[in-house]
Amino acid sequence: xxxxxxxxxxxxxxxxxxxxxxxxxxxxxxxxxxxxxxxxxxxxxxxxxxxxxxxxxxxxxxxxxxxxxxxxxxxxxxxxxxxxxxxxxxxxxxxxxxxxxxxxxxxxxxxxxxxxxxxxxxxxxxxxxxxxxxxxxxxxxxxxxxxxxxxxxxxxxxxxxxxxxxxxxxxxxxxxxxxxxxxxxxxxxxxxxxxxxxxxxxxxxxxxxxxxxxxxxxxxxxxxxxxxxxxxxxxxxxxxxxxxxxxxxxxxxxxxxxxxxxxxxxxxxxxxxxxxxxxxxxxxxxxxxxxxxxxxxxxxxxxxxxxxxxxxxxxxxxxxxxxxxxxxxxxxxxxxxxxxxxxxxxxxxxxxxxxxxxxxxxxxxxxxxxxxxxxxxxxxxxxxxxxxxxxxxxxxxxxxxxxxxxxxxxxxxxxxxxxxxxxxxxxxxxxxxxxxxxxxxxxxxxxx
Amino acid sequence: xxxxxxxxxxxxxxxxxxxxxxxxxxxxxxxxxxxxxxxxxxxxxxxxxxxxxxxxxxxxxxxxxxxxxxxxxxxxxxxxxxxxxxxxxxxxxxxxxxxxxxxxxxxxxxxxxxxxxxxxxxxxxxxxxxxxxxxxxxxxxxxxxxxxxxxxxxxxxxxxxxxxxxxxxxxxxxxxxxxxxxxxx
Numbered sequence: 016x017x018x019x020x021x022x023x024x025x026x027x028x029x030x031x032x033x034x035x036x037x038x039x040x041x042x043x044x045x046x047x048x049x050x051x052x053x054x055x056x057x058x059x060x061x062x063x064x065x066x067x068x069x070x071x072x073x074x075x076x077x078x079x080x081x082x083x084x085x086x087x088x089x090x091x092x093x094x095x096x097x098x099x100x101x102x103x104x105x106x107x108x109x110x111x112x113x114x115x116x117x118x119x120x121x122x123x124x125x126x127x128x129x130x131x132x133x134x135x136x137x138x139x140x141x142x143x144x145x146x147x148x149x150x151x152x153x154x155x156x157x158x159x160x161x162x163x164x165x166x167x168x169x170x171x172x173x174x175x176x177x178x179x180x181x182x183x184x185x186x187x188x189x190x191x192x193x194x195x196x197x198x199x200x201x202x203x204x205x206x207x208x209x210x211x212x213x214x215x216x217x218x219x220x221x222x223x224x225x226x227x228x229x230x231x232x233x234x235x236x237x238x239x240x241x242x243x244x245x246x247x248x249x250x251x252x253x254x255x256x257x258x259x260x261x262x263x264x265x266x267x268x269x270x271x272x273x274x275x276x277x278x279x280x281x282x283x284x285x286x287x288x289x290x291x292x293x294x295x296x297x298x299x300x301x302x303x304x305x306x307x308x309x310x311x312x313x314x315x316x317x318x319x320x321x322x323x324x325x326x327x328x329x330x331x332x333x334x335x336x337x338x339x340x341x342x343x344x345x346x347x348x349x350x351x352x353x354x355x356x357x358x359x360x361x362x363x364x365x366x367x368x369x370x371x372x373x374x375x376x377x378x379x380x381x382x383x384x385x386x387x388x389x390x391x392x393x394x395x396x397x398x399x400x401x402x403x404x405x406x407x408x409x410x411x412x413x414x415x416x417x418x419x420x421x422x423x424x425x426x427x428x429x430x431x432x433x434x435x436x437x438x439x440x441x442x443x444x445x446x447x448x449x450x451x452x453x454x455x456x457x458x459x460x461x462x463x
Numbered sequence: 464x465x466x467x468x469x470x471x472x473x474x475x476x477x478x479x480x481x482x483x484x485x486x487x488x489x490x491x492x493x494x495x496x497x498x499x500x501x502x503x504x505x506x507x508x509x510x511x512x513x514x515x516x517x518x519x520x521x522x523x524x525x526x527x528x529x530x531x532x533x534x535x536x537x538x539x540x541x542x543x544x545x546x547x548x549x550x551x552x553x554x555x556x557x558x559x560x561x562x563x564x565x566x567x568x569x570x571x572x573x574x575x576x577x578x579x580x581x582x583x584x585x586x587x588x589x590x591x592x593x594x595x596x597x598x599x600x601x602x603x604x605x606x607x608x609x610x611x612x613x614x615x616x617x618x619x620x621x622x623x624x625x626x627x628x629x630x631x632x633x634x635x636x637x638x639x640x641x642x643x644x645x646x647x648x
Contacts (some may be wrong), residue, residue, distance in 0.1 A: 020490040030495045050518075056639075057632045060519045060530055067511075106536075111638070115646045116536035130531035136519045144508050151504040158497045165491040 019170075019250075026086040026173040030158075038093035045097050049104070060136060061107065067139035068124050069099035074146035081153050083338035085176040085375075099124065156181040164249055172249035174334075174376050176341035184249045187259045191266060193243035194236035197223060203231030204273045204296065206449055207264060210235075211278030211304070212381050215242025215369035218277065222438050225446025234272075236263055238283065240377025242369045251380040253388060257286035264294045271296035275449045277438055278304045278412070279381050285394045292400055299449045301405040302413050302435050305391035305421055312385050319412050326382050337375040347371045366439065396423045403427040405448050407437045427451070524608035525631035532604060534628050534639060538646060541602060541624030549597045551587050553622040557644050561588045561615045561633070562598055571634040578637035584644045601627045615640065619647040 028034070046066065053062035073096045081087055089095060101108075103124040106116050121127045132138050161171040163183035172184045195216045206226055208219040216235040223233040239248035239259050248255060260283060264272055274295050276284035281303030288295040306312035317324030325333035340347065348368050355367030395404065404426050406415045412435040422428060429448045433440040527533035544553045551560065559579055561567070567588065580586040589597060601616040601624045614629035617640070625647045630636060 020488070023490050027494050030493060032494060035495075056636055058534070063515055063519050067515075070511075110536055110642060113642050113645055115538050115642055117538070127535070127537065130535070135530065136515055140511060140515050144511070147504055147507065151500045154500045155497055158493050158495060158500070161491075161493045162497060165487050165493070168487055169491070170488060171491050171493070 023171055023173055026088075026171075029087050029090050029092045035093065038091060042093045042097050046100070049100065053107075061104075061130075063136045064129050064132075064139055065103040065107075065124070065126070066100050067136060067143040068129050069103045070096055070143040071139070071146040072103075072124055073099040074143070074150040078146070078150040078153055081150070081157060082180055082342055083176060084334060085157075085172070085174040085180055085338065087154060087157070103129075153180065159183075169248075170250050172376075175249065175374050176338045177245075177344050177374065179246070179374060182246075185246050187239055187248045187255070188262070190247060192236035192238065192247065192259050192263050194234055194263060195220070195223070196235070197227045197233045203229055203450070205232040205234065205267065205270070206273045206275055207260065208233060208235045208449075209238065209260065209274070209276035209280030209284050210241070211276075211280050213241075213370050213373060213378060214277075214366065215372065217242070217363065217365040217369050219438060220363070220365070221442035222446050222449070225443050226449065229446070229450050231273075231450060234263065234267060236260065237369075238280070238377075240374040242372055245372060245374055248377075251374075251377040253282055253286045253384045253390070254290075256283045256381075257290055260284075260287050261291050261294065264291075273297045273299060273449060275299040275301065276303070277301045278435065279385060281305070282384060282389050282391050285390045288400050289390060289394070295400055298398070298400060298402040299405065299451075300391075300395075300402065301445055301448075302407045302410050302437055303391055303395070303404060303418070304385050304413060305389070305395055305418060306385070306413075307392065307417065307421065309386045311417070312389075315412055315414075316382065316385070323382060326379050327386060333379075334375075337378065340371065341375050344371060362439065392421055395421050395426060398423065398425055401427070403429060403448060403451060405429045405431060405437065405445060407431060407433045407435060409433060410435045410437075522607050523631065525606045525613050525629065527604045527629045528607050532628075534630055534636070536639065536642070538643070539625050539627070541627070542600065544597075544600055544618060544622045544624065546622065548600060549589070549594050551589075551594075551597060553618050554620065556620055557584045557648055558618045559584055559586050559615055559640060559644060560594070560597060560601065560618065561586060562594060562603060562612045563588060563590045564611050564613060566590050567634075575634045575637045579640045579644070582644065582648065584648075600624075603627050604629050606631075617643050617647060 050059065050062050053059055077087070077092065077095065103126060105123045106120040106126045110116065116127060118127055129139070157180050160179070160181065160183040164171050167183075167186045167189070169184070169186050172179050175184065203226070208216075208222065210216060210218045215237045219235045223235060226233045236259075237244040238256050240251045248259070264287075271294055274284045274287060274297070276299070278301075281300040284298055284300065288298055304312075304316070306315060313324075313327050317327055322333060322336060325336070348371055351371050352364035352367040355362045356364070394402070402425070404418070404422055406418055406428060407413075408415050408430055409432065410418075415430070419428070431437060431441055431444050431448075438445050522528055522530055546552060546554050551558070576586055598612060601618065603612040603614060603616060604627070606612055606629055612629050613631045613633070614627070615633060616624060617626040619625050626643045633640075
């Protein structure tokens with residue numbers, strides 16, 4: 016399993032005991048000094064109000080930050096409280112410089128009206144401690160989850176949001192990928208179908224109907240971090256995904272399988288075939304996300320999706336947007352099918368629902384792998400195993416011309432009219448392409 | 464097609480012989496034990512409660528019953544006073560009216576007076592029953608003990624009341640009066 020200890024170290028930095036101890040001393044000294052500055056002017060209750068307001072705001076913001084980013088921060092946790100306190104007391108600082116108070120100064124965390132709170136500082140104490148309790152509760156759950164993952168021998172789930180903030184992810188070496196499986200025991204081959212980015216096994220359901228009819232046994236997993244496998248795994252690079260698929264294939268013990276994959280799933284399928292050629296009889300890559308280089312990948316994928324573009328650029332906006340989406344995953348999963356029904360009625364409701372059912376690092380790492388370490392170009396140029404590529408003629412993400420130019424002479428090619436969502440648009444033809452059973456198509460020809 | 468053969472967490476793939484070899488990854492363990500944040504929060508709650516109880520005293524007999532209204536530093540656009548009230552003339556310059564229960568004296572008061580009455584500000588000290596109408600018209604609050612207020616009001620050159628607060632410790636806070644009079648000048 017791939018892991019990046021540097022990123023763990025960075026995420027854990029705000030929690031280093033020695034650093035926290037130094038921060039605590041700094042905070043206490045600074046607060047005592049601020050208290051003394053108010054006490055000189057017989058204004059101690061002002062210090063108390065603004066400190067409690069600052070503590071409440073800081074706790075809430077740290078709480079939301081933890082939920083959205085899946086890691087505690089900023090690096091200096093305790094001085095954040097001091098920063099909020101100084102911000103809250105800004106009008107008092109400028110007052111000492113000769114500027115009286117005005118009502119607009121409420122922008123400084125309610126500097127003017129905070130004193131109007133019924134119950135005064137007693138109420139603020141309750142509010143501040145409640146907010147602190149929220150943050151501490153979430154941080155405790157986050158720590159417990161990461162401890163549990165470490166204990167299981169997994170890399171910690173840094174950056175995992177949604178429920179993964181509060182509960183540990185499961186170890187994909189000990190829990191199988193959630194998958195659909197038909198009960199065919201006919202003479203057909205076993206076909207394992209891998210979905211693409213932002214999808215799940217639901218994407219292949221129209222195709223598996225055709226496979227079942229032909230007597231093929233179909234196994235369709237939700238890959239790590241996607242669909243119903245959302246709780247599986249903490250790292251989602253190609254080798255992580257491939258290892259999980261290999262375990263699934265090994266568990267089914269059906270001998271070499273036909274490995275069919277769509278879009279990003281093709282990169283996983285090729286990694287599986289490269290690492291364990293003994294498990295793969297043939298590869299069928301439908302609209303594989305193969306690009307000549309990282310720049311082309313960035314242009315093609317980024318051109319189709321704002322969030323993908325931001326993600327590939329490494330923009331923190333993508334982290335924020337996706338972290339927020341993960342927080343709202345539950346309402347979004349019920350909303351997505353209804354929205355899809357209006358915008359694209361052809362998309363099945365379960366496909367629309369699973370389009371938002373993934374953890375953010377799984378999406379990010381999938382995109383990154385297409386940019387940085389995709390094995391597809393090399394494989395397609397000279398595949399060591401029988402490989403069929405199904406090209407969608409109207410594919411805007413992976414244009415037919417560009418893809419065709421990457422294919423070596425040993426690749427069987429099937430061209431079908433349709434766009435990148437070919438398995439949804441032409442399930443019967445895609446099923447037939449998967450079940451070619453060794454009948455070779457000519458490169459550039461329309462086999463179906 | 465049957466569905467969902469295996470569910471995450473209920474899989475039966477735990478018999479890999481390599482499992483025993485998978486130990487903890489170095490550096491994967493969070494640096495803080497799980498109990499620390501809760502313990503720290505409990506200590507913070509205890510300390511803060513004690514500090515608030517000790518630091519935030521209840522209003523004294525001379526203080527405003529509502530602490531939020533005492534020395535709030537907020538400029539008013541209050542009522543306009545007549546040119547002469549209780550023998551005090553308003554208008555043409557900024558006036559600070561000090562309400563006291565006894566004649567103020569001593570070096571602390573002299574220092575306060577010198578600070579307050581510079582820059583052309585006139586200081587009027589009202590002691591005893593004479594200034595009740597002024598106190599009423601400028602909106603001086605009534606202290607907790609219900610007797611005469613101890614504090615001050617600031618009336619600008621156009622006779623508008625700009626500030627009125629109780630401040631039994633006014634001698635400590637000359638700079639506050641200076642800020643207010645400086646702002647209305």
